[in-house]
Amino acid sequence: MDAPSQDLALFDFDGTITSTDTWTPFMRFAVPRRRLFVGRALLAPVVVGYRLGMVSSSRGRRIATRVAFQGASAAAVRTLGTEYAAKVLPRTVRPAALDRIEAHRSRGDDIVIVSAALDVYLGPWCDRHGFNYLCSRLEERRGRLTGRYAGPDCVGPEKVRRILERYDLSRYRRVHAYGDSGDDREMLELAQTKVYRWQEISSWNEISSFGHPGAP
Numbered sequence: 001m002d003a004p005s006q007d008l009a010l011f012d013f014d015g016t017i018t019s020t021d022t023w024t025p026f027m028r029f030a031v032p033r034r035r036l037f038v039g040r041a042l043l044a045p046v047v048v049g050y051r052l053g054m055v056s057s058s059r060g061r062r063i064a065t066r067v068a069f070q071g072a073s074a075a076a077v078r079t080l081g082t083e084y085a086a087k088v089l090p091r092t093v094r095p096a097a098l099d100r101i102e103a104h105r106s107r108g109d110d111i112v113i114v115s116a117a118l119d120v121y122l123g124p125w126c127d128r129h130g131f132n133y134l135c136s137r138l139e140e141r142r143g144r145l146t147g148r149y150a151g152p153d154c155v156g157p158e159k160v161r162r163i164l165e166r167y168d169l170s171r172y173r174r175v176h177a178y179g180d181s182g183d184d185r186e187m188l189e190l191a192q193t194k195v196y197r198w199q200e201i202s203s204w205n206e207i208s209s210f211g212h213p214g215a216p
Contacts (some may be wrong), residue, residue, distance in 0.1 A: 004173040009104040010163065010187055013115035013122060013135075015180035016198075017101075018092040023061060026121055029088060030080040031068045057183075058116070058153040065138070070147030074140040081120030089125050101131070104176070114163060114187060116155045134162040155183040160190055 014021050069077060104111055113126055113133040126133040139150040152158045169175060169190075177184070177191035178198075185204055188194040194201050201207070 004171055005108075006172060007104070007107070007109040007174045007176060008167060008169065008172040009101070009109045009111045010175065010177040010191065011097075011101065011111070011113050012179040012181075012184045012187070013113050013117045016178050016184075017094060017097045017113070018089070019094055020092050022089060022092060022117055022121070025088065026081070026084055026118065027064065027068055029084050030077060030120075058155050061116070061136075061153060062149060065149065066147035068147070069138065069145040072145045074138075074143055074145050077138070077145060078120050081118070082124040084121045085124040085128070089121065098129075100178075109176075110167070110172070112163070112167070114154065114159045116153055116183065134159070134166065157186050159184070159187045163187070163190065 011017055014023065101111055111131050113122065113131050113135070115122060115133070115135045117135050119135050119137040122133055122135045134154060136154045137150040139146045139148045154162060174193060175191040176193040176195070177188045178195045179185075179188050180197050184196075188196060188201075189204060194203075196207060
């Protein structure tokens, strides 16, 4: 069997490729104002629970998604996702992050964006740039969104599960992983080259010494 000749580069999206969260701004962009107003009241206890460490960010996103999108037209939300990807996301993307991705692409590496961002906007953005992606997906039935996710939120161990489901790591010479939070820990541990907040690390144990996210 020939030795592997290419690498695999795995990139988190929010806070790694982008300088900000993209999930919350998408909610403000895509959810009707009246539903946003009602949602703020319904979600107030969830927000308090999150700030107190009683509700995980993943659980909070699932609850907010139910309030925001249950019964919404899937086609309409996907149209808004495409618009968001074209008009809003470019303002949040780190140019140097794209440079790093292009450096991998120029070497012939396989590139995959692995993120909790929603498929309705991450998909169009990745398609535009020619990137493969694994992400959280909204569930649709008979043309309407149920308000639930189609499968688990793409964070933590779920990132690794999806990567291994799609990619045979033995085919690659080396795996590179880029992340910025605890949700990326398992993905970083999967890789030989680990880059956290744009600084290469040898193990997760180094993370406690990091302060604010850096920039590439």
